[in-house]
Amino acid sequence: MKKVTIYALSTCLWCRKTKKYFEEKKIPFEAVDYDKQDEEKQKAMTAEMKAAGFNCSFPFVRIDGECTQGFDPAEFDRMLDGK
Amino acid sequence: MSVEGRKKALRELFAPTVDRLGYKFTPNDEDADFLLEQLANIEAETGVPYCPCQARSKDRAADMRMVCPCIPFHRKHYDAMRRCWCGLFVHKDVTDPDSLRQIPEGRVK
Numbered sequence: 001m002k003k004v005t006i007y008a009l010s011t012c013l014w015c016r017k018t019k020k021y022f023e024e025k026k027i028p029f030e031a032v033d034y035d036k037q038d039e040e041k042q043k044a045m046t047a048e049m050k051a052a053g054f055n056c057s058f059p060f061v062r063i064d065g066e067c068t069q070g071f072d073p074a075e076f077d078r079m080l081d082g083k
Numbered sequence: 084m085s086v087e088g089r090k091k092a093l094r095e096l097f098a099p100t101v102d103r104l105g106y107k108f109t110p111n112d113e114d115a116d117f118l119l120e121q122l123a124n125i126e127a128e129t130g131v132p133y134c135p136c137q138a139r140s141k142d143r144a145a146d147m148r149m150v151c152p153c154i155p156f157h158r159k160h161y162d163a164m165r166r167c168w169c170g171l172f173v174h175k176d177v178t179d180p181d182s183l184r185q186i187p188e189g190r191v192k
Contacts, residue, residue, distance in 0.1 A: 011121040011135035013114060013170060014185060034138055046138070053189055056138040057168050070168075070185025 002080060004029035007045055007060040010036060014071035015059040021073055027080070034058065089123040090116070093132060097152050097172075104154045106172040109180045118171040122151055136169040163191040 004022060008015030010033045022029045034045055049060050052067040060069050063079040084092070094108070101107065109115050121135035133139055134149040148156040154167055161167050165174040166183045173180050 009136060009138065011125060013117055013121075014136060042138070046140075054187055055189075056140070057188070058136050058138065069187040072184050072186075074184075 001028070002064045002082075003062075005062040006031040007049065007058060007062075008033050009058045012058045017071045018059040018061060018076075021071070021076065086120060086123045086127075089126065090119040093119055093122055093126075093151075101152050101154065101172050102175075104152070105175055106152075106154060106167070107175050107177075109166070109170055109173050110178065111170075111180050114170060114180070118169055122171075134167075134169050157188070160186075160188045160191050 004027055006015070006018055006022070006029055008019065008031055019029070019031055032041075032045070034042060037045065046056055049056060049067075049069075052060075052062075054060060054067065054069045057069060059071060060067065061076065061079075063076070066079050068075050068079065098108070118135060122132040125135060126132040129139075131146075132151045133146065134151055134153055137149040137153075139146050139149070151169075152167065152172060154161055154172065157168070162174075164183060164186050165177055166172065166180065168185065170180065170183075170185075173183065177183065
């Protein structure tokens with residue numbers, strides 16, 4: 001099974017919808033709330049998002065080695081299917 | 084001021100501004116209520132109603148680009164999505180906000 005990681009903000013509506021989407025599909029994921037992390041971890045998360053070509057808008061979703069940003073179920077499905 | 088009172092005040096404050104920009108509040112009342120509550124809480128914490136879906140940095144100029152309503156700073160991006168990033172505002176002609184996709188800024192053509 002592919003590894004799913006979600007970077008989120010606790011205040012973000014679309015982060016909640018993203019987590020709910022994977023929960024309803026019964027796909028396990030790791031979720032990290034950026035605003036609940038210490039400064040060091042936030043820097044690492046920001047660097048990872050920028051290295052993937054994105055800014056610091058949330059949600060940020062990594063499925064294995066592929067990344068996207070925003071709540072986009074069609075894109076999540078495509079990434080899960082590996083197409 | 085209570086959170087409910089500030090939510091109402093923010094709605095009245097933002098409405099004429101976004102109207103002039105060609106946007107309106109999302110017709111999804113549940114989403115609008117949630118987002119306004121986040122804005123009221125962020126404003127109570129920081130003094131500024133920053134976007135609830137964008138991370139703040141220590142760069143004031145960068146952070147000013149995410150003060151709600153942040154539409155003027157992201158015009159091309161938001162016009163392409165027909166909504167702002169957090170979804171509180173949509174283009175005036177949008178009736179089904181759930182049909183709109185969030186598109187990463189770098190992928191906007």
